[in-house]
């Protein structure tokens with residue numbers, strides 16, 4: 001699965017669109033013809049994306065929103081319903097790392113923030129747009145996971161637990177919708193040259209990693225009408241569909 005899908009006429013909501021992998025997914029989806037609803041907190045990053053999308057002849061709607069503003073997320077589904085009456089694609093990409101530290105030393109504030117953004121925020125968004133996605137002709141939901149959701153890796157505690165939680169939530173959501181047109185899948189992007197990766201691995205040479213654009217190019221095809229899989233994880237580094245992503249390198 002490598003070719004860019006035709007997303008003309010599609011409406012796609014992408015969270016974490018102000019930088020990194022989400023920015024590139026939003027840009028590439030807009031280039032493929034989608035109208036992108038771009039969600040993040042940093043207005044400057046969203047405006048930069050908007051400029052890039054416009055330069056490519058595409059269209060975006062910017063939604064500066066903190067995913068811990070749960071009532072705001074609830075309202076977003078209503079606003080999309082009112083303005084467009086549908087949503088074809090959801091990319092639940094936004095996430096925070098917290099700190100890389102032993103479980104027993106994690107600060108409560110950091111743990112709570114990681115859970116609020118990665119788990120509760122994502123779930124509230126799923127709940128907010130679920131009716132719109134289910135009524136779309138070929139709804140596609142892509143939830144960004146991580147290999148640490150599937151294999152215990154020392155010091156990644158809060159983040160890993162949050163990804164495991166959202167992973168199962170997406171799989172259950174997929175099981176509940178197995179008979180409909182909506183396809184719901186997870187993605188393990190693999191190590192990618194972003195702010196989050198640099199925060200997690202400060203000693204690593206970023207030039208050795210794929211760029212966000214390279215990673216996004218392998219994720220965007222999962223929004224295509226030809227995707228039949230649901231409830232699985234697409235592993236970007238190997239380009240294969242899996243029940244469970246391979247363990248992260250030590």
Ligand code: NDP
Nearest residue numbers: 016018019020021040041042066067094095191192194196
């Ligand atoms: P970045 O840190 O570069 O980007 C994270 C994005 O999430 C930003 O756009 C940020 O926007 C948004 N975000 C964070 N907190 C909030 C919030 N409270 N409300 C709204 N938006 C928020 O990370 P990556 O691009 O690396 O990560 C994207 C996804 O990929 C994440 O889910 C991550 O866990 C996953 N991943 C990344 C890997 C990598 O190697 N990079 C590997 C495996 C998984 P803003 O700050 O403007 O709100």
